[in-house]
Amino acid sequence: MPELPEVEVCRLGISPHIQDQTITDIVVRQWQLRWPIPEEVKTITGQKVVSVKRRSKYLLIAFNTGTLVLHLGMSGTLRILPTKTQPVKHDHVDIHFDNGVMLKLNDPRRFGAVLWLPEHQDVDGILAKLGPEPLTEAFNGDYLADKAKNRTTAIKQFIMNNPIVVGVGNIYANESLFMAGIRPDAQAGKLSKKRLTLLVDCIKQVLEKAIAQGGTTLKDFTQSDGKPGYFAQELQIYGKAGKPCPKCQSPLMEIRQSGRSSVFCKSCQKK
Known part of the structure; x- marks a missing residue:
């Protein structure tokens, strides 16, 4: 299972490719991961990525109207690929950007997650129960x-x-x-x-x-x-x-x- 350092390296790896880029399309092939993917994720088409952050093992991709939350679960991976790349087995979600790349989530065991926080509000308390980040001054x-x-x-x-x-x-x-x-x-x-x-x-x-x-x-x-x-x-x-x-x-x-x-x-x- 990818842990915090692996997720942080993933954030560092994908950020340069999607920061300030606009989503042109979102393709969902499997709507049922650890939790059902909310249909609201389709509403961010046409929006620009404001920031790419991490909280614990969650990746937080912020837009003006809310935050897209990604979790890799036990077997998930994220890749940056040309938008014309053909899907392979377990490619569940493709997020296309206007610079010609897509962010692809592949997850064989489907324990990962794609969630949406409207207006950046953690209404279901997914992040609220988490303790401090270990690399911050709050953890002492x-x-x-x-x-x-x-x-x-x-x-x-x-x-x-x-x-x-x-x-x-x-x-x-x-x-x-x-x-x-x-x-x-x-x-x-x-x-x-x-x-x-x-x-x-x-x-x-x-x-x-x-x-x-x-x-x-x-x-x-x-x-x-x-x-x-x-x-x-x-x-x-x-x-x-x-x-x-x-x-x-x-x-x-x-x-x-x-x-x-x-x-x-x-x-x-x-x-």
Whole structure:
């Protein structure tokens, strides 16, 4: 599943092609994705893109009359292609622009979404329940310590909870906790403010590095056979259970938390 860094790289990749461009046509081949695509999306034909932003893993394409919301789900990809490019299997939505390109959503599992916020109003509360962006000043040690008070939830699940902070997926939670020296099964409420502040800094570093790597290894969103989403990353521990810890050479351990793999070093990471 594409996570925050992959979605941010996607935003950076498509923005230069559609910013300030006018939509000439919208082709919907599959109206039922994770949620039904509202028919109102057809009303933005003839409108110009004002901005392309991101909130959590949602891409927000703003127009004068509202905001188009795109989510890639578990398997979705966005490509910039010539408008005459023929559709292939799972090409569900094409958005054509007056500069001769189209933004194409391909989603084999159909867990993605195309939604419309009229007058930019989040009437269904899709975005309202989300916590702060991890790379903003709103996400800091004071904030996380306050949210963690008296919480018995394991710290890994805690930081992966979108109402607490958005965009810390499984890979990045593993990597951040290793960098901070905190075991993934430590109780959130028992961690000191000092350790939680360190964790915040590590989350920011891990995500910033992932975005930077994506910017250098995933440059082209204009090839029809490309696969935007995951990109090559220099991971320290994720997916490396049983291998030597990069810090102390002890074998890395693995546990399951909420059905997901948590890899850690029992020597370098403490509760």
